[in-house]
Amino acid sequence: MEIKLITLNEVTSDLQSQLTELYKQLNADLTQLDIASALSDYNTTEAVICMDEGKLVGIAMMAKYKVVSGHKGMIEDVVVSSDYRGQGIGRKLMEKLLEQAESSKLDDVLLFSGHHRTAAISLYKSLGFKLKESGMYIKKY
Amino acid sequence: MEIKLITLNEVTSDLQSQLTELYKQLNADLTQLDIASALSDYNTTEAVICMDEGKLVGIAMMAKYKVVSGHKGMIEDVVVSSDYRGQGIGRKLMEKLLEQAESSKLDDVLLFSGHHRTAAISLYKSLGFKLKESGMYIKKY
Numbered sequence: 409m410e411i412k413l414i415t416l417n418e419v420t421s422d423l424q425s426q427l428t429e430l431y432k433q434l435n436a437d438l439t440q441l442d443i444a445s446a447l448s449d450y451n452t453t454e455a456v457i458c459m460d461e462g463k464l465v466g467i468a469m470m471a472k473y474k475v476v477s478g479h480k481g482m483i484e485d486v487v488v489s490s491d492y493r494g495q496g497i498g499r500k501l502m503e504k505l506l507e508q509a510e511s512s513k514l515d516d517v518l519l520f521s522g523h524h525r526t527a528a529i530s531l532y533k534s535l536g537f538k539l540k541e542s543g544m545y546i547k548k549y
Numbered sequence: 550m551e552i553k554l555i556t557l558n559e560v561t562s563d564l565q566s567q568l569t570e571l572y573k574q575l576n577a578d579l580t581q582l583d584i585a586s587a588l589s590d591y592n593t594t595e596a597v598i599c600m601d602e603g604k605l606v607g608i609a610m611m612a613k614y615k616v617v618s619g620h621k622g623m624i625e626d627v628v629v630s631s632d633y634r635g636q637g638i639g640r641k642l643m644e645k646l647l648e649q650a651e652s653s654k655l656d657d658v659l660l661f662s663g664h665h666r667t668a669a670i671s672l673y674k675s676l677g678f679k680l681k682e683s684g685m686y687i688k689k690y
Contacts, residue, residue: 431617438618439656446615450593453616471614474587475594475625476572477579482623484616506688515580515690520661520683529684537686542661543670544685545678547647549656 409460411500413508416447426464434487456504458488458497465489468501470508470517478515481505486519486528498528502535520544550606552641554649555596557588567605575628597645599629599638606630609642611649611658619656622646627660627669639669643676661685 414423427443446453452473458466466488470481483505488497509517519537521528555564568584587594593614599607607629611622624646629638650658660678662669 427617435618440617441615441619443617446617449615449620450591450613452591452593452614469616471616471621472591473593473612473614473623474582474590475610475612476568476581476584476587477576477626478582479590480612482614485618509688510690513690517688517690518685520681520685522683529686532686535688537688540661540685540687542663542685544659544661544681544683545670545673546681547650547658547676547678549651549654549658 409458409465409497411456411458411497411504413504414443414447414455414457416444419444419447423464427467430464430467430487430489431485433490434485454505454508456501456508458492458501460492465492466497466501468498468505470505472512472514479513481509481512481514481517483517483519498531499535502531506535550599550601550638552597552599552638552645554645555584555588555598557585560585560588564605568608571605571608571628571630572626574631575626595646595649597642597649599633599642601633606633607638607642609639609646611646613653613655620654622650622653622655622658624658624660639672640676643672647676 424443428440431440447455453469453471455469457464468486470483472481565584569581572581588596594610594612596610598605609627611624613622
C-alpha cells in the first residue's frame with residue numbers, strides 16, 4: 409500500500425476511471441470534475457492518493473487559498489474505498505495533506521464534516537482539528 | 550458610495566492602511582496578510598470594496614478553488630465599517646461577489662458565520678444561502 413501526492417502528469421485515463429468509481433462511494437449523485445482540471449486549473453489544489461497493487465483505494469484533496477485573514481487550506485473530497493476502511497488509510501491521507509500544509513506554511517486548515525460522521529470527526533479531532541462555533545452556509549448554482 | 554471589484558494595480562499604500570484599520574473591526578487580534586498578497590499570490594481571490602468619498606467603508610473577499618466535487622468559492626473577511634452599518638452595504642458587497650461567482654460559473658459558494666451573528670445570517674439566507682448540516686473544523690498553525 410502506498411500513500412502519495414499525485415501530480416498532473418501522473419493522471420492517466422485508468423486512474424481517472426478509478427477515481428470516478430471511488431467518488432461514487434462518497435456521493436453517487438455528485439457531478440464530478442475531472443481530477444486533471446482540479447489539479448491544473450488553478451494549480452493550488454493538492455491531491456493525495458492511496459494505491460494498493462495498482463488499485464486506487466483512497467483519496468483526499470486540499471485546496472489552498474489566500475485571503476486577508478490568512479493563507480488557508482480547505483480539505484475536501486476525502487474517501488476510502490469501503491473494502492479498505494478501518495485500516496488507518498484515512499489518517500495517512502490526512503497526515504500527508506497536513507505535511508503539505510506545514511511545508512506551504514499555511515495559517516489554518518479547514519474542513520467541514522456532517523455531524524453524523526462520527527468516525528471521521530474523531531479522526532479529525534485526533535489530528536488537532538477543533539469544531540468552530542460557526543455554521544457552514546452554501547449557495548448552489 | 551461606490552461598490553467595485555479591486556484589482557492588484559489599484560492597491561495603493563493608502564488603501565492598504567485603510568484596509569488594515571477596517572479589518573481590525575472584524576478581529577483586532579488577527580494577523581493580516583497584505584491585500585496585494587491575497588490578490589496576487591494565487592490569482593484566485595476576488596475582492597470587492599465600498600468607497601465613500603475616498604474612504605474605504607467595506608470589503609468582502611471570495612477565494613475560488615477547484616476540487617473533484619466542484620468549482621467553488623469561499624467567501625471570507627466580510628466587514629463594513631461600524632459607522633456605515635444598516636445601510637445595505639454588506640448586501641451590495643455580497644451581491645457583487647455573487648455576480649462574480651456566476652460569471653466564473655461556480656458550482657457552489659460557501660461561507661461560515663458564527664451562530665451569534667444573526668444579522669449577517671439573515672442577509673446570507675436572503676441571498677440564497679442555506680445552513681449545511683455540517684460542522685466546520687479548523688486546525689491552526
